Amino acid sequence: AQSVTQPDIHITVSEGASLELRCNYSYGATPYLFWYVQSPGQGLQLLLKYFSGDTLVQGIKGFEAEFKRSQSSFNLRKPSVHWSDAAEYFCAVVISGTYKYIFGTGTRLKVLA
Amino acid sequence: DARVTQTPRHKVTEMGQEVTMRCQPILGHNTVFWYRQTMMQGLELLAYFRNRAPLDDSGMPKDRFSAEMPDATLATLKIQPSEPRDSAVYFCASGLVPANTGELFFGEGSRLTVL
Numbered sequence: 001a002q003s004v005t006q007p008d009i010h011i012t013v014s015e016g017a018s019l020e021l022r023c024n025y026s027y028g029a030t031p032y033l034f035w036y037v038q039s040p041g042q043g044l045q046l047l048l049k050y051f052s053g054d055t056l057v058q059g060i061k062g063f064e065a066e067f068k069r070s071q072s073s074f075n076l077r078k079p080s081v082h083w084s085d086a087a088e089y090f091c092a093v094v095i096s097g098t099y100k101y102i103f104g105t106g107t108r109l110k111v112l113a
Numbered sequence: 114d115a116r117v118t119q120t121p122r123h124k125v126t127e128m129g130q131e132v133t134m135r136c137q138p139i140l141g142h143n144t145v146f147w148y149r150q151t152m153m154q155g156l157e158l159l160a161y162f163r164n165r166a167p168l169d170d171s172g173m174p175k176d177r178f179s180a181e182m183p184d185a186t187l188a189t190l191k192i193q194p195s196e197p198r199d200s201a202v203y204f205c206a207s208g209l210v211p212a213n214t215g216e217l218f219f220g221e222g223s224r225l226t227v228l
Binding site: 042090098100103 | 117148208
């Protein structure tokens with residue numbers, strides 16, 4: 001069955017430090033891949049997506065992610081974290097054809113001043 | 114500014130009571146999802162609809178949960194009878210597929226507490 005794994009439940013980084021959030025998926029074909037962010041008390045907002053083509057994709061708020069087929073990964077990165085980036089981050093895979101979205105369990109990011 | 118609207122935002126009820134959550138998807142979107150979010154399970158897909166037809170409700174406890182789309186502007190999720198383990202935040206999301214954006218738009222959620 002298709003699944004998404006986010007191995008890190010919590011991550012704490014200092015403001016200005018770099019960030020990498022891990023995401024691994026299980027799917028037979030090349031999936032559509034997404035990263036969403038959820039601020040407290042809010043719904044999810046799209047950060048970036050990968051459908052095909054260039055494996056390094058840019059998103060909003062200075063985030064980027066790289067699709068690595070050989071590792072079944074789609075890790076999210078940011079060179080310098082800001083305090084406002086503290087939130088929960090979700091990786092998602094969409095099963096092509098059905099457009100069924102499967103989300104990972106999320107990674108909660110804490111940013112130290 | 115188009116957005117997904119969910120009601121109620123908060124609901125506290127007693128075990129055994131019926132709960133109905135409503136969602137107004139973005140006008141023109143043809144796909145609607147219901148998710149449940151808990152600390153332990155994260156975001157669980159309960160059901161989703163395409164053009165108002167249910168495509169998959171395998172994530173939903175069938176004996177007590179039901180999901181419908183009476184029309185294109187309204188999706189409902191009903192729990193009857195409710196149980197304490199149903200306490201969670203329920204999200205509705207809508208999207209337009211197939212589309213080159215693939216983005217889902219989420220409502221702000223309905224926080225349910227069952228006592």
